[in-house]
Amino acid sequence: MLKQTVVTRFAPSPTGFMHVGALRTGLFAWLVAKQAGGTFILRIEDTDKNREVEGSVEHIIQCVRMLGLEYEYGPDKPGATGPYMQSQRLEIYHEWAKKMIADGRAYADPYTPEELNHFREEAKAKKQPFLYRNHRPDNPPVWDGRLPLRFLSKPRDYSWNDEVMGDLKTGEEVIDDIVLIKSDGYPTYNFAHIVDDAEMGVTHVIRGQEFISSTPNYLNIYDALSLKYPIFATMPHIMNDQGNKKLGKRDGAKDVLGYIAEGYLPETMLSFIATLGWNDGTTQEIYERADLVEKFSLKRVQKSGARFDQRRLQWMNGHFIRELEPKELALRLERFLSPAAKKAEPIYRQAVIELCQDRLKSLSDINTLSNFFFEQPTPDTSLISSHKQLKKLSNAELVGLLSATHDSLSETEWSQDAIQSSLNGLLETTGQKPVILFSIIRIAITWAPFSPELDKTLVLLGKDEALARIAAAKSVITDRQS
Numbered sequence: 001m002l003k004q005t006v007v008t009r010f011a012p013s014p015t016g017f018m019h020v021g022a023l024r025t026g027l028f029a030w031l032v033a034k035q036a037g038g039t040f041i042l043r044i045e046d047t048d049k050n051r052e053v054e055g056s057v058e059h060i061i062q063c064v065r066m067l068g069l070e071y072e073y074g075p076d077k078p079g080a081t082g083p084y085m086q087s088q089r090l091e092i093y094h095e096w097a098k099k100m101i102a103d104g105r106a107y108a109d110p111y112t113p114e115e116l117n118h119f120r121e122e123a124k125a126k127k128q129p130f131l132y133r134n135h136r137p138d139n140p141p142v143w144d145g146r147l148p149l150r151f152l153s154k155p156r157d158y159s160w161n162d163e164v165m166g167d168l169k170t171g172e173e174v175i176d177d178i179v180l181i182k183s184d185g186y187p188t189y190n191f192a193h194i195v196d197d198a199e200m201g202v203t204h205v206i207r208g209q210e211f212i213s214s215t216p217n218y219l220n221i222y223d224a225l226s227l228k229y230p231i232f233a234t235m236p237h238i239m240n241d242q243g244n245k246k247l248g249k250r251d252g253a254k255d256v257l258g259y260i261a262e263g264y265l266p267e268t269m270l271s272f273i274a275t276l277g278w279n280d281g282t283t284q285e286i287y288e289r290a291d292l293v294e295k296f297s298l299k300r301v302q303k304s305g306a307r308f309d310q311r312r313l314q315w316m317n318g319h320f321i322r323e324l325e326p327k328e329l330a331l332r333l334e335r336f337l338s339p340a341a342k343k344a345e346p347i348y349r350q351a352v353i354e355l356c357q358d359r360l361k362s363l364s365d366i367n368t369l370s371n372f373f374f375e376q377p378t379p380d381t382s383l384i385s386s387h388k389q390l391k392k393l394s395n396a397e398l399v400g401l402l403s404a405t406h407d408s409l410s411e412t413e414w415s416q417d418a419i420q421s422s423l424n425g426l427l428e429t430t431g432q433k434p435v436i437l438f439s440i441i442r443i444a445i446t447w448a449p450f451s452p453e454l455d456k457t458l459v460l461l462g463k464d465e466a467l468a469r470i471a472a473a474k475s476v477i478t479d480r481q482s
């Protein structure tokens with residue numbers, strides 16, 4: 001017997017926005033194919049012309065590539081079972097449709113919207129559910145491609161298995177005569193995906209939760225066409241940060257390119273998206289690509305919604321940023337650097353970048369963290385007045401601390417060890433707590449809310465510059481209205 005190879009597909013619609021949840025479906029489909037040495041197809045489902053947004057196909061391809069989900073076949077990779085854009089397959093759907101008509105399993109829907117509305121009202125008045133199959137025309141017109149074509153269903157109950165959702169069961173009341181081909185000649189998703197999956201040899205249908213209630217109707221169509229059922233795997237929704245509703249654009253959800261533009265690494269996005277609703281049974285949260293291919297399993301995808309935790313995303317990004325080789329980090333940071341940083345002397349710039357590496361949660365943090373290395377910082381005394389501890393000190397006290405620091409550092413050899421012991425010595429001579437002393441020095445040097453380790457910052461900035469900034473900060477603070 002021929003061993004059936006695994007074929008999966010990612011089948012997004014070109015509607016403009018590549019939701020992280022959609023991409024997760026694509027990632028899981030890719031993983032299932034990769035693990036089995038199978039085939040992964042990118043299929044564009046562009047049969048709803050009203051919802052189509054220009055440029056979406058390119059956008060989808062970019063998102064898929066960004067995560068490294070290489071596909072064997074797709075809109076730009078022809079193959080024997082293609083084309084892989086549904087709008088280029090209309091003849092194929094029409095052939096299948098004609099065969100269904102010939103088999104007595106499809107009919108032209110002759111009703112006007114008003115007539116259908118009337119049926120609906122009638123059912124409502126009788127407190128009955130509305131079903132198209134209760135209104136099959138006795139003598140349907142010949143289908144000319146301009147009327148909607150409906151499936152002639154054979155209602156029955158179904159039980160089937162879903163790799164994620166488990167055993168599912170429905171009664172015959174959910175089976176109805178759904179539209180196969182619309183009056184504009186385009187197939188519905190409901191019909192097109194079944195034809196395509198069959199023609200493309202798809203073994204695993206991995207898709208979002210919104211399709212689960214239609215699955216029994218799909219099973220009825222598979223039966224009508226004598227098609228073998230594929231393996232179904234339904235992905236749970238992705239919920240907002242609070243976990244109480246579906247994640248939407250209003251929660252600040254961006255598509256994956258948006259996150260990349262903000263300074264998240266593709267490695268982070270891959271690991272983060274994979275762990276939205278999946279784990280390998282251990283507490284591991286961070287996965288490299290090869291690790292995912294080895295460990296992923298549909299069986300371990302959770303049934304309930306997965307929470308999109310922004311803080312976990314940042315934490316994970318910090319992790320992947322820390323893992324980068326220094327040269328690689330510099331390359332990734334290039335597009336985020338300020339003009340002043342770009343102009344700086346390369347060895348100095350590289351040293352600054354490496355110093356900031358362990359504090360970056362996003363590549364775009366680099367400027368807030370390091371601008372003061374490349375240009376004179378603008379004093380911002382609100383950093384003092386809003387500081388829990390510093391705001392309790394008078395200008396004279398603050399200036400006193402900076403004077404003592406200036407004196408001590410002037411006498412210090414400019415190495416990390418010497419600077420560290422000078423700073424420790426200052427704690428004793430001033431009798432101040434570290435949070436107070438080191439915060440005011442940090443502010444004087446950087447005028448920034450966040451900065452890398454103080455001793456290393458001082459070393460890198462150089463003695464003359466550090467002393468000049470402390471002196472300048474003393475006059476800013478003296479003039480400050482406190």
Ligand code: GLU
Nearest residue numbers: 011012013045193206207
């Ligand atoms: N075209 C569908 C969508 O974008 C995909 C459903 C499927 O994967 O079968 O939602």
